[in-house]
Amino acid sequence: MAQNPRGDNSGPQAEPLLKVGGLKKHFALTKGTSLFGGQRKVVRAVDGVDFEVMKGETLGVVGESGCGKSTTARLLMQLIEPSAGEVVFDGRVVGSRELPLKEFRRQVQMVFQDSYASLNPRLTIEDSIAFGPRVHGVSAREATARARDLLARVGLQPDRFAERYPHELSGGQRQRVNIARALALQPRMVILDEAVSALDKSVEAQVLNLLLDLKSDFGLTYVFISHDLNVVRFISDRVMVMYLGKVAEVGPSEALFDQPAHPYTSALLSSMPSMDPDHRTEEVPLSGDPPNPIDPPSGCRFHPRCSHAAAVCSTIEPPRVLRAQQSVACLIHQRGSGHPQALPA
Known part of the structure; x- marks a missing residue:
């Protein structure tokens, strides 16, 4: 196309x-509260x-x-x-x-x-x-x-x-x-x-x-x-x-x-089929199903499936920050976030 x-x-x-x-x-x-009085x-x-x-x-x-x-x-x-x-x-x-x-x-x-x-x-x-x-x-x-x-x-x-x-x-x-x-x-x-x-x-x-x-x-x-x-x-x-x-x-x-900035975007784009035999997908770009939206993961929601995830990703929800022309929610691109690949503050 x-x-x-x-x-x-x-x-x-x-x-x-x-x-x-x-x-x-x-x-x-469900309607109302749970059986034991907790939040629904x-x-x-x-x-x-x-x-x-x-x-x-x-x-x-x-x-x-x-x-x-x-x-x-x-x-x-x-x-x-x-x-x-x-x-x-x-x-x-x-x-x-x-x-x-x-x-x-x-x-x-x-x-x-x-x-x-x-x-x-x-x-x-x-x-x-x-x-x-x-x-x-x-x-x-x-x-x-x-x-x-x-x-x-x-x-x-x-x-x-x-x-x-x-x-x-x-x-x-x-x-x-x-x-x-x-x-x-x-x-x-x-x-x-x-x-x-x-x-x-x-x-x-x-x-x-x-x-x-x-x-x-x-x-x-x-x-x-x-x-x-x-x-x-x-x-x-x-x-x-x-x-x-x-x-x-x-x-x-x-x-x-x-030039995708977020690891999820990279994985998503890797799934695009190509007619070029030199650009075959030989490894699965993303494994597993998305987490349950009823009980989403703490911190970054993508961290359970992310190949770049670090310990900090499970505790801090990343804000969206500017990276070149893109706005991306990833601790890698946030200065001083504590991620090993992030730049110091």
Whole structure:
């Protein structure tokens, strides 16, 4: 897959469109307290996440299954209520009086992985796209015109597809409809949660190129969640790596892929398949399963699986520090942390 010739706005002049601070989501396993009166156990799906999304950029989000990527996306959209933390969109707190959820969701839309489950089987394609604008006060005539225009923009001829139902379309066509529906409210940001992972490679490439064209045409900002590292590298300006509910590393796409700073990022990138026979993976880059999010390890959450772990890693939770262009949560890069590979204070 060719590299993305990004004509983006994510340089030094860009400003944060979205700020996330201390975001947490803990799912209780049982109601009330435990049998012996102790605190009830919780699944720490997202456990203190901080990051920014700059205007006009594509932020890729990667990590193993269960690391909290999709939960973070649903927290951003307020589809589930956070246990703690704050989401600030363009300087206003989401869900507050200054930015009610209805106004926020008009400006931020989401595309899900399952293209069929995302569409109402009883509505035509045209009605599905026009539904959102009508809910937000757009006249029926204008909403229908907008739906037909967006169908054309995503490569589906309105005369052929407007009156069809979801079951009459292929997976790639349905995902194009979902993208058109997300754009119907003229949002500023789109969150794409595994939006191309269910598509075959030829259709995936078409949808990715479509997303790049739409981003340029509409001045969009993307949060792109995927397990496919090659796709993330192709489409993203910056990449955020998550592990067990926390952010391990954030940095520019090319810098992070070429020189990963966190040991987990290195292991994750080592799992990428290569067609080059001189770059075969002869050793398993990462062994074992992620720890239990109900009872995560103390200190650095990655230390039980990390080949660079030292005794201090099990006692001190690493803060995120700047290392070149990347922000990384690893004691190796923190001066005076006590790790044998860290520089002295």
